[in-house]
Amino acid sequence: MVGQDWEIAVVALVIGCVLLVLVRELEKPTTELSTRVHEYESRVSTRVEQTLGGIRAVQAFGREALESTRFAKQANESLKANLRLTLLQTASQSGVAVLFACGTAAIIWVTARRVLAGQLSPGDIVLMVGYTALLFKPLETLSYTASSIQGSVAGAHRVFEILDKKPLISDSPHATAIKTPVQGKIEFERVTFGYQPDQKVLDGVDLTIPAGTSVAMVGPSGAGKTTLASLILRFYDPVHGRILLDGRDLRDITLASLRRQIAIVPQEPVLFDVSIHENIAYSRPEATLEDVHAAARAAGAWDFIQALPAGFDTVIGERGVMLSGGQRQRLSLARAFLKDARIVVLDEPTTGLDAQTEADVLSALRRLMAGRTTIIIAHHLHTVRYVDQIIVLQGGALIQTGTHNQLLQQDGLYRQLYNLQYQPQMQPAEVP
Ligand SMILES: Nc1ncnc2c1ncn2[C@@H]1O[C@H](COP(=O)(O)OP(=O)(O)OP(=O)(O)O)[C@@H](O)[C@H]1O
Numbered sequence: 057m058v059g060q061d062w063e064i065a066v067v068a069l070v071i072g073c074v075l076l077v078l079v080r081e082l083e084k085p086t087t088e089l090s091t092r093v094h095e096y097e098s099r100v101s102t103r104v105e106q107t108l109g110g111i112r113a114v115q116a117f118g119r120e121a122l123e124s125t126r127f128a129k130q131a132n133e134s135l136k137a138n139l140r141l142t143l144l145q146t147a148s149q150s151g152v153a154v155l156f157a158c159g160t161a162a163i164i165w166v167t168a169r170r171v172l173a174g175q176l177s178p179g180d181i182v183l184m185v186g187y188t189a190l191l192f193k194p195l196e197t198l199s200y201t202a203s204s205i206q207g208s209v210a211g212a213h214r215v216f217e218i219l220d221k222k223p224l225i226s227d228s229p230h231a232t233a234i235k236t237p238v239q240g241k242i243e244f245e246r247v248t249f250g251y252q253p254d255q256k257v258l259d260g261v262d263l264t265i266p267a268g269t270s271v272a273m274v275g276p277s278g279a280g281k282t283t284l285a286s287l288i289l290r291f292y293d294p295v296h297g298r299i300l301l302d303g304r305d306l307r308d309i310t311l312a313s314l315r316r317q318i319a320i321v322p323q324e325p326v327l328f329d330v331s332i333h334e335n336i337a338y339s340r341p342e343a344t345l346e347d348v349h350a351a352a353r354a355a356g357a358w359d360f361i362q363a364l365p366a367g368f369d370t371v372i373g374e375r376g377v378m379l380s381g382g383q384r385q386r387l388s389l390a391r392a393f394l395k396d397a398r399i400v401v402l403d404e405p406t407t408g409l410d411a412q413t414e415a416d417v418l419s420a421l422r423r424l425m426a427g428r429t430t431i432i433i434a435h436h437l438h439t440v441r442y443v444d445q446i447i448v449l450q451g452g453a454l455i456q457t458g459t460h461n462q463l464l465q466q467d468g469l470y471r472q473l474y475n476l477q478y479q480p481q482m483q484p485a486e487v488p
């Protein structure tokens with residue numbers, strides 16, 4: 057083009073530059089709008105998931121209309137954001153197309169004037185238009201590609217935000233793995249902890265659990281029992297003080313090797329939408345069929361599993377919805393039995409069980425506890441009679457320690473709780 061006529065080349069280049077500037081200028085608003093579209097879409101799917109997950113509560117409290125309105129509002133926001141993005145993309149593509157057409161027209165006009173002046177031949181018009189197309193076409197393609205790249209960049213940005221999040225708890229650089237099975241002595245030294253900086257859920261807890269012994273934690277709801285148990289698994293680190301396992305600070309032990317030593321029955325059973333066999337074997341995937349069956353028997357789950365149409369192969373639905381509360385609890389227990397760990401943490405393991413099953417499970421639990429360090433949290437005090445040590449937590453502080461008989465002799469919270477539970481003749485008016 058420059059060889060033919062440099063002025064025409066300059067006109068073409070100027071128009072090319074305007075195209076490039078346009079693409080660059082549109083980058084920011086397109087990325088922003090794409091990010092917003094992703095955000096609104098994820099809000100809509102979160103709402104759908106929550107509402108469908110809690111569909112029974114929605115129906116029971118007659119909140120269908122409220123949930124529909126909320127969903128419609130969020131879906132509408134998402135729709136509007138999508139429309140705005142589509143409008144911007146359409147407008148920018150139209151702009152590029154118009155620029156492209158105007159540019160071509162300008163080149164034809166300039167070249168035609170040259171032809172009329174006799175400086176160029178008519179055939180040169182065709183040649184120049186061809187050259188212009190060769191120059192503009194890649195720029196136009198680039199502008200379309202840029203717009204779709206910006207959408208993906210916004211998505212990738214959100215993904216990396218999550219991937220780059222530092223986990224709250226991770227291995228410290230000098231942490232080492234536990235090689236041999238632990239003895240299981242656990243010590244809490246002036247452990248203070250809160251979920252928020254100014255909150256004290258545990259306040260200066262001192263506690264020693266000798267290896268192979270059992271300790272029960274009792275106390276009012278919200279006293280910090282589950283929190284204390286979760287510190288042993290290092291779901292959180294103490295704010296002050298430290299926790300030792302066989303004399304080693306938990307923070308000096310690699311997380312994976314620490315958690316391998318501990319079997320837990322959480323307060324709420326956590327089950328997956330896979331077969332019963334896989335749910336139990338979750339704690340030890342390499343376990344044999346016999347081991348899984350033995351664990352199910354020990355947890356009192358054998359009979360109900362056998363009564364299911366596909367037995368151990370029955371798939372139990374999301375979070376185990378196809379089972380009763382007590383059945384879910386027993387699968388969670390079977391999982392802990394199977395793990396065969398030195399340390400066992402049981403957070404209210406017998407809630408949701410009928411009296412007979414509870415008695416069976418308790419006797420199985422006593423067998424499980426033998427020779428292992430066991431931490432058992434319980435509201436029903438008959439479940440804790442046989443432990444070596446009972447601790448009473450109140451408002452995050454350890455207020456009483458001793459055996460069942462020792463604590464009954466003291467005038468304290470334990471005796472109050474005991475009297476409340478075992479004096480059914482008490483009239484409601486007398487309950488403090
Ligand atoms: N993930 C969390 N984030 C913020 N606060 C929490 C969290 N979990 C518990 N808490 C607070 O910590 C306190 C102790 O809770 P925790 O679950 O340890 O009680 P608990 O003794 O196990 O009670 P319960 O007998 O009802 O199970 C409560 O006041 C609770 O509100």
Ligand SMILES: [Mg+2]
Binds near residue numbers: 281282283323403
């Ligand atoms: Mg709890």
